[in-house]
Amino acid sequence: MKKITEKEFKQNIDTFLEQATEESIQIEMNNNTLYLSSIDSLQVIDNEWVKEFMAIPEEFRVNPFEISDSGDLYWADKRNVDGVKASIAKN
Structure with missing residues (x-):
């Protein structure tokens, strides 16, 4: 890619x-x-994607395809997902 x-x-x-x-x-x-x-x-899933996914600490890894069809790695990190959810909850 x-x-x-x-x-x-x-x-x-x-x-x-x-x-x-x-x-x-x-x-x-x-x-x-x-x-x-x-x-x-x-x-979508190539060697670079796997490398970046594995760089996320295991306790924070989630399946990004459950949130985004693109598999964007932003959504593979539970900290990011929780941050977005908290932001939505504030509004």
Whole structure:
């Protein structure tokens, strides 16, 4: 998976759209992460994903797919999930 910034994507959108048919592209934005991939090459769980998931201390690991279809690792950390729930409860 190729990782790029939002700025890089905007400057070379045609290039990255073409590349996404061969390799998944992760677009890092200020407050979000987008994944660009063709259906045939969609691979959410790759070696990098597993490595980052395993970096979360075991007692805080949760299944991110229960919260997000994308499997975004933000949702794999119970501390993040609890923080969002607490924020919602305050409102």
